Amino acid sequence: MTTPDTKRDEDAVRRYVESLGLVLSQIGMQRMPARVFAALMTTDEGRLTAADLASQLQVSPAAVSGAVRYLEQIGLVAKEREPGERRDHYRLYDDLWYATFMKRDRMIIMWRDAAENGIDALGEDTPSGKRLAEMRDFLSFMLDELNNMYERWHQLREQKNA
Secondary structure, eight states: OOOTTOOOOHHHHHHHHHHHHHHHHHTTOOHHHHHHHHHHHTSTTSEEEHHHHHHHHTOOHHHHHHHHHHHHHTTSEEEEOOTTOOSOEEEEOTTHHHHHHHHHHHHHHHHHHHHHHHHHHHOTTSHHHHHHHHHHHHHHHHHHHHHHHHHHHHHHHHHHHO
């Protein structure tokens, strides 16, 4: 947390926001949501208004609006409003990475279940049914491993915060 005695090199922070945004876009996130996410990650408060984001990133409010809508949909940010205020704030979730990957779990479950339905339709002994069975089995394995990993993560996090 930045205190009054702590000085941040704001030019270095801006360069880092752009660098992180670029990395996120290179791994598949849309460019503007990547920049907005990077800006939120680098603010000590973990929350900013749309106007703050537009000013910091030097983009239009419409660009920020589309970006935060996308980030909300994929579960990386939440919109909140303080009582009596008219402006929305966008914040990172607590335990962000855990929450994000739990949402991915639901997608993996849907994908695994879709494979199961395909096996039923195609027949488990057909070449295409065997491919789908392999997919189902792999996704089931992944889900089991991810659940074990989540448990280890929470144990590690508790130890670090103790």
